[in-house]
Amino acid sequence: xxxxxxxPTSNSALIAMIADEDTITGFLLAGVGNVDIRRKTxxxxxxxxxxxxxxxxxxxxxxxxxxxxxxxxxxxxxxMIRFLVDSYNKPVPAILEIPSKDHPYDPAHDSVLSRVKYxxxxxxxxxxxx
Amino acid sequence: MAEIESDQLQRASLDETKVKNEDExxxxxxxxxxxxxxxxxxxxxxxxSSLRQxxxxxxxxxxxxxxxxxxxKLFDHKVHSASTTINITELDADNPSDPKPxxxxxxxxxTKENPSSEVPNNSNLRHRAPTGVLEDDxxxxxxQVSSVVSNDIQKERSKSLTIFGGxxxxxxxTAQVSFETALDKIVEIANARSSMLSSFSQxxxxxxxxx
Numbered sequence: 001x002x003x004x005x006x007x008p009t010s011n012s013a014l015i016a017m018i019a020d021e022d023t024i025t026g027f028l029l030a031g032v033g034n035v036d037i038r039r040k041t042x043x044x045x046x047x048x049x050x051x052x053x054x055x056x057x058x059x060x061x062x063x064x065x066x067x068x069x070x071x072x073x074x075x076x077x078x079x080m081i082r083f084l085v086d087s088y089n090k091p092v093p094a095i096l097e098i099p100s101k102d103h104p105y106d107p108a109h110d111s112v113l114s115r116v117k118y119x120x121x122x123x124x125x126x127x128x129x130x
Numbered sequence: 131m132a133e134i135e136s137d138q139l140q141r142a143s144l145d146e147t148k149v150k151n152e153d154e155x156x157x158x159x160x161x162x163x164x165x166x167x168x169x170x171x172x173x174x175x176x177x178x179s180s181l182r183q184x185x186x187x188x189x190x191x192x193x194x195x196x197x198x199x200x201x202x203k204l205f206d207h208k209v210h211s212a213s214t215t216i217n218i219t220e221l222d223a224d225n226p227s228d229p230k231p232x233x234x235x236x237x238x239x240x241t242k243e244n245p246s247s248e249v250p251n252n253s254n255l256r257h258r259a260p261t262g263v264l265e266d267d268x269x270x271x272x273x274q275v276s277s278v279v280s281n282d283i284q285k286e287r288s289k290s291l292t293i294f295g296g297x298x299x300x301x302x303x304t305a306q307v308s309f310e311t312a313l314d315k316i317v318e319i320a321n322a323r324s325s326m327l328s329s330f331s332q333x334x335x336x337x338x339x340x341x
Contacts, residue, residue: 014215
């Protein structure tokens with residue numbers, strides 16, 4: 001289930017974001033924006049010109065960086081790369097699906113909840129048999 | 131014969147106790163899983179409210195300041211570190227098969243040295259003054275430190291706002307507060323997620339070992 005590698009503990013890890021412009025703007029106001037020496041940011045603004053390949057590459061980049069603790073991804077963006085998000089199973093960085101302005105949060109699509117929901121379906125099958 | 135029987139009885143009661151303990155552990159694990167699942171769903175709902183408030187305030191600020199003054203084109207692309215970061219610790223380092231990271235938020239950390247180091251530390255000096263005066267001195271030192279720290283935090287907050295110009299709408303400031311609140315909830319959600327996945331993997335292990 002979760003990766004068996006040791007968790008990289010850190011005192012100042014970043015929050016990465018893959019979301020729409022307003023969400024990114026808001027979180028940058030809250031002070032999470034980071035630009036490193038290579039001029040790489042810890043966010044990707046997704047608009048109608050952003051390709052699925054760009055989103056996939058950014059997701060892979062963020063999940064492989066050691067200095068990122070949490071990756072926030074709008075759920076509608078996560079749905080575009082659902083296979084990649086669902087197959088991710090490391091404890092850090094934590095992938096959190098968040099709502100966006102135009103797409104409210106749907107627990108049925110959340111990768112963490114879909115991973116654990118089979119536990120309930122097994123239980124309901126067992127109770128039906130009784 | 132009697133000895134063999136008592137041995138067998140002892141073993142049976144030990145086995146029974148062991149099974150009972152395992153059942154209790156499993157029930158505890160299930161409760162922990164359900165609690166963290168409930169916390170996760172509640173927090174996501176709460177996060178949605180904070181984000182909605184933030185988007186609304188941002189839209190209001192955009193309306194009063196103008197669309198071009200609040201745009202991604204104004205984002206700072208110069209090299210700079212994040213003021214708000216995350217601290218990660220491992221909750222159960224003795225159990226490498228069940229990693230459980232714990233996240234905590236560090237808001238508005240400044241790049242300056244710790245302001246308390248700038249306040250003189252008189253604790254090693256002996257004072258002949260009455261204790262009350264000394265305590266007042268210590269309290270005023272503590273107040274000075276906290277006011278220096280809150281000034282630094284306000285400076286960092288203002289720095290984030292200056293991306294959009296010197297004079298900004300009050301709605302932009304309230305949007306900033308809404309998104310800061312959202313960040314607190316995000317960290318709690320991350321911890322609930324970690325707890326949920328940890329207890330879920332424990333339940334799976336128990337299921338495999340029992341089958």
